[in-house]
Amino acid sequence: MSETQPNPVTAALLEELHRLAAQLSPADAPAVVFEP
Amino acid sequence: MTIEDAARKLRAREVSAVELAQESLRRIREQQPRLNAFITITEDLALGQARKADEELARGRDRGPLHGIPYALKDNFDTAGIPTTCGSRILADRIPDRDCETYSKLRAAGAVLMGKTGMHEFAYGITSSNSSFGDIRNPHDPARIPGGSSGGSGVAVAADMVFFAMGTDTGGSIRVPASYCGCVGFKPAYGRLSLDGVFPLGYSLDTAGPLTRTVRDAEIVMNALGDFAAPATPRAVRIGVPENFFNERVAPAVAAAYGDALRHAEQQGCRLIPLAVPDPTGLNAIGRLILLSEASAALQRFLTRREDFGPDVLVLVEQGRLISATDYIDAQRLRRVFQKQWSQLREQVDVVFAPTIPVQAPLIGQTEVSGEDVRLASTRFVRPFNVLGLPALSVPIGSGGLPIGLQIVAPAANGTGLLAFAASILK
Numbered sequence: 001m002s003e004t005q006p007n008p009v010t011a012a013l014l015e016e017l018h019r020l021a022a023q024l025s026p027a028d029a030p031a032v033v034f035e036p
Numbered sequence: 037m038t039i040e041d042a043a044r045k046l047r048a049r050e051v052s053a054v055e056l057a058q059e060s061l062r063r064i065r066e067q068q069p070r071l072n073a074f075i076t077i078t079e080d081l082a083l084g085q086a087r088k089a090d091e092e093l094a095r096g097r098d099r100g101p102l103h104g105i106p107y108a109l110k111d112n113f114d115t116a117g118i119p120t121t122c123g124s125r126i127l128a129d130r131i132p133d134r135d136c137e138t139y140s141k142l143r144a145a146g147a148v149l150m151g152k153t154g155m156h157e158f159a160y161g162i163t164s165s166n167s168s169f170g171d172i173r174n175p176h177d178p179a180r181i182p183g184g185s186s187g188g189s190g191v192a193v194a195a196d197m198v199f200f201a202m203g204t205d206t207g208g209s210i211r212v213p214a215s216y217c218g219c220v221g222f223k224p225a226y227g228r229l230s231l232d233g234v235f236p237l238g239y240s241l242d243t244a245g246p247l248t249r250t251v252r253d254a255e256i257v258m259n260a261l262g263d264f265a266a267p268a269t270p271r272a273v274r275i276g277v278p279e280n281f282f283n284e285r286v287a288p289a290v291a292a293a294y295g296d297a298l299r300h301a302e303q304q305g306c307r308l309i310p311l312a313v314p315d316p317t318g319l320n321a322i323g324r325l326i327l328l329s330e331a332s333a334a335l336q337r338f339l340t341r342r343e344d345f346g347p348d349v350l351v352l353v354e355q356g357r358l359i360s361a362t363d364y365i366d367a368q369r370l371r372r373v374f375q376k377q378w379s380q381l382r383e384q385v386d387v388v389f390a391p392t393i394p395v396q397a398p399l400i401g402q403t404e405v406s407g408e409d410v411r412l413a414s415t416r417f418v419r420p421f422n423v424l425g426l427p428a429l430s431v432p433i434g435s436g437g438l439p440i441g442l443q444i445v446a447p448a449a450n451g452t453g454l455l456a457f458a459a460s461i462l463k
Contacts, residue, residue: 024366028369031240031369031371
């Protein structure tokens with residue numbers, strides 16, 4: 001049976017991510033971008 | 037004996053490549069039942085490559101410092117005609133039809149492949165306790181983990197089975213076994229060494245690098261793989277000493293050895309600069325989320341064989357599929373923000389010193405150390421430098437007892453000077 005919900009460890013990581021991501025501005029581009 | 041020593045003896049005809057390979061095989065056979073460092077031992081291939089190395093030297097063909105030197109590859113480096121399992125029973129019968137670039141370059145350098153080393157399944161963990169191929173054991177105490185995921189490579193070097201072994205490092209997987217086993221482990225800057233033919237785990241985090249007995253040997257292997265010019269040894273280096281995060285929950289023996297290493301560096305003429313480093317806790321969080329996502333992309337095709345995964349890896353693969361694309365992209369956006377913050381440290385320091393791991397090797401099966409999850413305790417000081425893509429080296433420090441590692445990090449991606457600096461002050 002596959003997991004369908006983040007476990008508490010993953011949920012805590014996502015909570016930390018969301019806290020940090022609140023500081024991002026739209027101009028902050030990701031580290032991985034397409035390189036032609 | 038180091039690579040340098042062996043190379044000198046080979047050219048002085050004090051030893052032959054076949055004799056080095058035979059001694060390596062003797063050590064492997066002697067230690068394998070106790071330590072389980074290897075998944076595949078390539079005896080016939082090794083003796084054939086060693087004979088060729090001797091013949092070439094006899095007629096004046098010298099391929100350089102790795103000519104005739106026994107080594108091993110982690111079992112996620114593809115080798116044509118030789119099983120390459122990634123430490124998983126899912127790939128137990130996988131035999132690649134082409135070589136990875138690392139093996140091609142090492143063969144061209146005349147090095148002698150003794151076999152493929154054991155690892156944490158799919159390189160996705162740091163204990164090297166492996167339900168497919170058995171637990172790999174620490175040579176300093178076989179009841180303890182060697183660290184991982186390049187556990188077999190760390191053991192093979194630390195137990196004198198080979199002169200060097202290649203590993204991969206996505207969240208500490210070269211530096212962790214180097215620290216727990218007591219050898220040198222070098223994670224180059226992201227993108228520095230080719231990953232062509234290396235089984236992926238975290239596409240934007242994976243690096244390949246050597247585990248060796250000395251820093252100088254790591255330099256020799258890197259030069260053979262990357263053709264890097266040896267830089268001049270830097271003088272009056274400014275060493276950043278973190279005053280946050282990297283001094284938290286550090287075991288007394290590790291703290292004492294780290295303090296000694298700082299004093300030694302100061303005596304060598306280095307300046308110690310107290311440093312506040314930008315949010316390693318945040319770096320670890322985004323690093324783990326990026327890896328969850330990328331590893332699931334790489335491994336989810338094997339979920340049709342769910343029962344063949346080790347339970348720890350299966351949980352991670354399933355959890356990674358639950359990270360949204362938006363969250364993954366935000367983690368990669370934050371990575372760039374952290375990268376800018378850390379790059380400013382270059383104005384203040386040339387290198388950063390920190391313990392590689394805050395504890396010494398836990399027992400096999402132990403899940404917590406000092407009240408902390410073993411996996412988190414083992415990776416929280418090393419993972420940030422995968423996220424930042426920076427070169428980082430672990431060298432053994434301390435005396436007696438279980439090994440302890442010192443991590444030396446260059447705050448700039450150009451890490452060629454890092455090995456030269458480390459070699460100069462760690463005499």
